Amino acid sequence: MSEPHTSPPPGTQAPSGSGPLRLQAEVLESERVAANHRRLLLRAPQIVTTAQPGQFLHIWCHPPEEIDRPPSAALLRRPYSISRLRPPDGVEILLRVRGNGGRLLAAKAAGESLDIIGPLGHGFRISPGLSLAVIVAGGIGLAPVSFLVERLGGLGVRVILLAGAETDEKIPFRVERPQAGGATLPEMEALGAEVTFVSESVEGVRITEVVQARLDELPGEGAAMFAVGPRAMLKRLAEIARGGLPLQVSLEERMACGLGACRSCVVPARSADGASYKTVCRDGPVFDASEIDWERLTP
Amino acid sequence: MSEPHTSPPPGTQAPSGSGPLRLQAEVLESERVAANHRRLLLRAPQIVTTAQPGQFLHIWCHPPEEIDRPPSAALLRRPYSISRLRPPDGVEILLRVRGNGGRLLAAKAAGESLDIIGPLGHGFRISPGLSLAVIVAGGIGLAPVSFLVERLGGLGVRVILLAGAETDEKIPFRVERPQAGGATLPEMEALGAEVTFVSESVEGVRITEVVQARLDELPGEGAAMFAVGPRAMLKRLAEIARGGLPLQVSLEERMACGLGACRSCVVPARSADGASYKTVCRDGPVFDASEIDWERLTP
Amino acid sequence: MTKPDLGVTIGSMAMKNPVMIASGIFGYGDEFAGLADYGELGALVLKTITREPRQGNPPAHRTVETPAGMVNAIGLENVGLDAFLRDKLPAALAHGTNVVASIAGDTPEGFAECARSLDGTDVAAIEINISCPNVKKGGMAFGVDAEASAEVTAAVRAATKKPIIPKLTPNVTDIASVAQACERAGADAISLTNTFSAMVIDVEGRRPLLAAGTGGLSGPAIRPAAVYRVHQVAQAVEVPVVGMGGIWNANDALEFIIAGASAVAVGTALYADPAAGNRIVAGIREYLQRHGIRQVSDLVGSIQL
Amino acid sequence: MTKPDLGVTIGSMAMKNPVMIASGIFGYGDEFAGLADYGELGALVLKTITREPRQGNPPAHRTVETPAGMVNAIGLENVGLDAFLRDKLPAALAHGTNVVASIAGDTPEGFAECARSLDGTDVAAIEINISCPNVKKGGMAFGVDAEASAEVTAAVRAATKKPIIPKLTPNVTDIASVAQACERAGADAISLTNTFSAMVIDVEGRRPLLAAGTGGLSGPAIRPAAVYRVHQVAQAVEVPVVGMGGIWNANDALEFIIAGASAVAVGTALYADPAAGNRIVAGIREYLQRHGIRQVSDLVGSIQL
Ligand SMILES: Cc1cc2nc3c(=O)[nH]c(=O)nc-3n(C[C@H](O)[C@H](O)[C@H](O)COP(=O)(O)OP(=O)(O)OC[C@H]3O[C@@H](n4cnc5c(N)ncnc54)[C@H](O)[C@@H]3O)c2cc1C
Ligand SMILES: Cc1cc2nc3c(=O)[nH]c(=O)nc-3n(C[C@H](O)[C@H](O)[C@H](O)COP(=O)(O)OP(=O)(O)OC[C@H]3O[C@@H](n4cnc5c(N)ncnc54)[C@H](O)[C@@H]3O)c2cc1C
Ligand SMILES: Cc1cc2nc3c(=O)[nH]c(=O)nc-3n(C[C@H](O)[C@H](O)[C@H](O)COP(=O)(O)O)c2cc1C
Numbered sequence A, B: 001m002s003e004p005h006t007s008p009p010p011g012t013q014a015p016s017g018s019g020p021l022r023l024q025a026e027v028l029e030s031e032r033v034a035a036n037h038r039r040l041l042l043r044a045p046q047i048v049t050t051a052q053p054g055q056f057l058h059i060w061c062h063p064p065e066e067i068d069r070p071p072s073a074a075l076l077r078r079p080y081s082i083s084r085l086r087p088p089d090g091v092e093i094l095l096r097v098r099g100n101g102g103r104l105l106a107a108k109a110a111g112e113s114l115d116i117i118g119p120l121g122h123g124f125r126i127s128p129g130l131s132l133a134v135i136v137a138g139g140i141g142l143a144p145v146s147f148l149v150e151r152l153g154g155l156g157v158r159v160i161l162l163a164g165a166e167t168d169e170k171i172p173f174r175v176e177r178p179q180a181g182g183a184t185l186p187e188m189e190a191l192g193a194e195v196t197f198v199s200e201s202v203e204g205v206r207i208t209e210v211v212q213a214r215l216d217e218l219p220g221e222g223a224a225m226f227a228v229g230p231r232a233m234l235k236r237l238a239e240i241a242r243g244g245l246p247l248q249v250s251l252e253e254r255m256a257c258g259l260g261a262c263r264s265c266v267v268p269a270r271s272a273d274g275a276s277y278k279t280v281c282r283d284g285p286v287f288d289a290s291e292i293d294w295e296r297l298t299p
Numbered sequence C, D: 001m002t003k004p005d006l007g008v009t010i011g012s013m014a015m016k017n018p019v020m021i022a023s024g025i026f027g028y029g030d031e032f033a034g035l036a037d038y039g040e041l042g043a044l045v046l047k048t049i050t051r052e053p054r055q056g057n058p059p060a061h062r063t064v065e066t067p068a069g070m071v072n073a074i075g076l077e078n079v080g081l082d083a084f085l086r087d088k089l090p091a092a093l094a095h096g097t098n099v100v101a102s103i104a105g106d107t108p109e110g111f112a113e114c115a116r117s118l119d120g121t122d123v124a125a126i127e128i129n130i131s132c133p134n135v136k137k138g139g140m141a142f143g144v145d146a147e148a149s150a151e152v153t154a155a156v157r158a159a160t161k162k163p164i165i166p167k168l169t170p171n172v173t174d175i176a177s178v179a180q181a182c183e184r185a186g187a188d189a190i191s192l193t194n195t196f197s198a199m200v201i202d203v204e205g206r207r208p209l210l211a212a213g214t215g216g217l218s219g220p221a222i223r224p225a226a227v228y229r230v231h232q233v234a235q236a237v238e239v240p241v242v243g244m245g246g247i248w249n250a251n252d253a254l255e256f257i258i259a260g261a262s263a264v265a266v267g268t269a270l271y272a273d274p275a276a277g278n279r280i281v282a283g284i285r286e287y288l289q290r291h292g293i294r295q296v297s298d299l300v301g302s303i304q305l
């Protein structure tokens, strides 16, 4: 499972070879899903037919027809994960409003259009023998998880989702705390995942501690871990998982082109030939943990 | 009448000495008044009590609360004439949508606020003996005219308005062409002006030709001309009026501060002491024609 | 935490906080009066003056907006030294904070003459504008050359006991060596940057949009280029540095301070927000408080490379 | 009117229109393929290559957005000459328009080696990158000095018959004299500008935001400063000039052409709009038609001062 995925191993669901598309996607719905978080549903049938979980869209945050006018804020496109597909033609993204780009996107109303390029990058690889997927997600890292859970469910893979955040407000989903048992995310349960959610502010633990505690329960065979979240979390997971579960991680880095051309978004990689950087936008965003040089990866 | 107006002659309605204010004015109404033209009604009681016809507001085109964030387009404020007062607290501006600034202002909805500085500059001076005012306005130059007509009417001055534009669409008012007689502007008639309107595309004449043709009808005593419009029109009027009617003109120039400090918006002036530039924003925008060095004024 | 100390010192000029208004932005300060409490700022640098009044460049146009910036070609229009001393300086001093005069000349002696006349006044310091891109003689012609810059600085040094602050142009290969030359010639501080030489063309008319042909670019657009140069100069000299170029908010000002500026000046931003300086003072104070930093001077040049 | 003629010639390189892609923006052209018809453009300048592969600057971060611009510190990461010739050039040539290779080295001979290897290929011209602000050795270290620039140009001249185009840095006092030195040393054209040295500071962390410390500012922010320099150089040399820096739309491109550029290159804008070059070609054509100008070359340097 830990081969570099420029040539995906047989049986792996590789992104189609047709290359990224640029298109105008109509905003079908825009909805507040939590404090500072919005869900946008876009009409983009071409994305629906080719996208893989873990891939992203590179989005021009201004009206498509204003492409001829240089903006100040959000001059560059912004990368957002594909959060979920809504066949036949819907694509969802979940956004946390951070700066100018997020603000502009959050203000889009149904009926407006977005100029998007995608699907971009390499997503999660699901090997044929997989029977149990442990997804670890932190904060806005939950954005691409629905898509992954659905895909895994469709393939008959059992899914355990271990999610965490500093506070309940830092994720784009509703948190439920039933009388008995721990906190959960009903929307993720509805997709078939077995969910554990911990918020540092309520449960007082970090998701990596939960992962560590539960590692022993997991079967050695047929299991794999998929992680999306802050770098500190991913680093810790890479330690925890070392030598044990196969681990794939989704990384973020500042981008310009989003296509692998400009070499903006590189992360330090381990590789035989000494070429030491890989691009998040094209080689990633999902990497096998073994591809990354975790020592050199800045937090 | 041709004294420089830094110290306004007695009897003249000079702007109050309190200096410009900066305030947040709520947009009370925003209305399309013609192709590419909008009327904004702002709540700004402090302006109502001090403004003079011909003065302007210097407007930050972005939301007031975004002043801490540098914009790209419309970094500088934009000058707009006070078009009309709606006591007790309303101030109207009429805007032709040109570039980024105009576009942003045109998009403001009722309930939003504008960060404005005003009233700025020196407006039209109305000398006590005035009995007939001939207002000549071209295109968007009609913006400040309502305020002037109302003020003159209130003082019992007879007002003849001679207005023109390339096409009917280039002014912020409705044009009416009755069966008998020439084109007129009903809204201006309603304010008490005797209106002649000519559109180059329909009537095939320029407003300056109309002015020239009608100069002889006018009494030599107690009459004055007030002009707002493109520089070419003002230049022509300065020739026509030379030695005859006293003429005041309102000029435009690119501004930064709007306050007289940065010396951006200067126009060549005639003056005894050889100081050769005056600022549109503070010495103007309304000048006595005799103050301007028309030869050196670029078109 | 007790209130952080925002005070900084530039030569013998003690400032209650590190925020100044940049030269040329608000004239001699009278027209902006009332739109903000300028007395609250660390210092006000007035429009550059010359011995004789100047009319500046021809109009139509003198300024033009560009992406996140503006280009100006005012051309040092100013009332001249005498009118400045008589009509302008008293009102500026009435703001109740440090007033810095900015001077220019066609020759080192031209600068010195202005400095000499200012020596007896209450100005707190003198900025030496050897960096105006908008005049043919003097201005940037001095600033692009380390020796010429030093010569002007030395001439001014000989003419006044006031703190003197040469203001540098970014339009040079090696701004640090110009700064060092000025320091050796007796500068008490160095300020930078003035505007970047620039040109905007009216494509429809196939003419420069500015009547002067060319001008100087200022505003947020130049901020990263200005921070770079301030950092270069701060590494190269011992005297304090006054940083400017595109400062719009407290974060921007802090970039300059962390890069090595003891004080900062706000320019173009004032046209949007006459209270930009005050807003920035408040933001710096808030930052210090949030980070538990007792005095702003601890932040100067605190960048970890 | 008949369709206007957009053709221009740079040395022996005939271009169907004056619009290029700037070096480093879209790598070797393969990743952008499919997002626009790059064959429709006048020329494609590929990422600068060096004799040996380079890893470039450390990440986190290599780029950061700034007001109307971006600062990059890629640091000439490239596949090296051999992999370029073997893997990259053939695909680039397949776009069906002029391909310009961009080269750099630590010494004049390093540049010459690259040029020699390119001489036998189908590249239409060679750009000499003596202006990269993001490497310690070579790059801008040459470009800030007229003599060193000429030395590199002469070494490359001796190594190839292809048209050679030194690319200049704006971070100099007198860019016209650097251009003239390159012209005398055998340049067939001059291209400018590369990025402005810049720095962005993470105020919360009190560190540079770019791991390399400093970088180069590009994008609309620098356009007026770039137009100025292109105008200066076009006045000073006889050879054609390739203008760039902040071009976003046809109006911007026309500013450079009217200022004296025979061709223009589009950089940062491509990140927002991969078809920016094509959009600009269309806009230039529309302008020529509207103004009844028969050929774009009539517009070059047509500014009335
Ligand atoms: C592959 C990938 C997938 C992502 N998916 C999502 C998602 O599904 N939902 C979501 O809310 N966010 C996601 N992000 C993060 C998102 O791209 C940033 O929050 C966004 O770019 C911030 O832009 P801004 O203008 O709102 O914020 P600002 O902070 O103003 O951005 C300033 C600059 O920094 C860059 N930047 C800031 N944060 C990040 C970041 N974390 N990663 C990369 N560049 C950054 C911006 O692109 C911009 O160039 C993803 C990032 C990557 C790389
Ligand atoms: C005293 C005064 C009063 C005015 N009153 C009105 C009015 O009542 N209604 C109205 O529609 N317009 C009026 N104008 C013109 C108005 O200010 C400009 O149309 C507006 O600034 C254009 O900004 P923009 O961003 O929409 O256009 P852009 O063309 O994108 O502006 C680019 C730059 O040029 C400046 N500029 C462009 N045109 C003018 C101009 N004519 N005068 C000064 N600066 C200009 C802008 O301020 C800006 O800095 C007035 C101008 C002045 C000087
Ligand atoms: C309209 C205008 C006029 C200026 N006049 C002067 C001047 O007279 N003397 C001077 O030293 N700098 C002058 N400058 C430069 C500013 O003081 C400042 O150095 C520059 O604008 C960069 O700062 P900013 O980006 O914050 O505006 C002027 C700038 C502008 C925009």
Ligand SMILES: Cc1cc2nc3c(=O)[nH]c(=O)nc-3n(C[C@H](O)[C@H](O)[C@H](O)COP(=O)(O)O)c2cc1C
Binding pocket: A256, A262, D022, D023, D024, D025, D047, D048, D072, D074, D076, D102, D129, D132, D167, D193, D194, D195, D217, D218, D219, D220, D222, D244, D245, D246, D247, D265, D266, D267, D268, D269
């Ligand atoms: C990410 C990035 C990488 C660049 N790499 C190179 C390069 O390898 N060689 C080079 O000559 N210029 C390089 N440049 C500079 C551009 O070619 C161009 O000169 C500069 O960006 C100004 O143009 P722009 O404002 O249109 O981007 C690079 C620019 C950027 C933004």
Ligand code: FES
Binding pocket: A254, A255, A256, A257, A258, A259, A260, A261, A262, A263, A264, A265, A266, A279, A280, A281, A282
């Ligand atoms: S963003 Fe350009 S290589 Fe990844």
Ligand code: FES
Binding pocket: B254, B255, B256, B257, B258, B259, B260, B261, B262, B263, B264, B265, B266, B279, B280, B281, B282
């Ligand atoms: S705009 Fe500053 S003086 Fe008029």
